[in-house]
Amino acid sequence: NAGVTQTPKFRVLKTGQSMTLLCAQDMNHEYMYWYRQDPGMGLRLIHYSVGEGTTAKGEVPDGYNVSRLKKQNFLLGLESAAPSQTSVYFCASSYSSTRTASGGRPYEQYFGPGTRLTVT
């Protein structure tokens, strides 16, 4: 089990460039999340997904788009990167609240190692 993996680990972009961050999980989790963490700050939720083909906005969604075409993958896109998007991006996944038969624990999120993005 690889758990939650993120690609790439590091990236430097110029202002205005675009890129996609990939998150993959092999735990068959229904829920997936994208967070950002700025220096000295806690994590802030960007977008999340409660299932394949479904996404929702979190606390700081502006400037980002997401897609969940496959259950195991959650993509985060930056269409036109800005220096304010310099941050560490964490992906997480969890079981859904409806998996009570198998002890679904949606509050127990499993995090990836993070992607360090710098926009110059």
Added chain:
Amino acid sequence: DAKTTQPTSMDCAEGRAANLPCNHSTISGNEYVYWYRQIHSQGPQYIIHGLKNNETNEMASLIITEDRKSSTLILPHATLRDTAVYYCISGPPTGNQFYFGTGTSLTVIP
């Protein structure tokens, strides 16, 4: 507005109990209290959660006041590996909208 408030930093001697407080005075009836920790620059890790009863697991204990407006995470015998930022979160059981805040930076001193 922050949903929880925690001290910015704390120190604890190795081998002693670390008691990390959290205020969540606006917590609603169906919201739980969750604790996560983040070691260095890794992704956060779930520790424990509770609704109104005290809880214990292999990592820690959680004491929630009767009015549910505050709680304390207890690491019974802190080790150097417990040095981390600890986040107290209040939220629904679905876990969809976690607000991590800035947490408490715990330093375990040899």
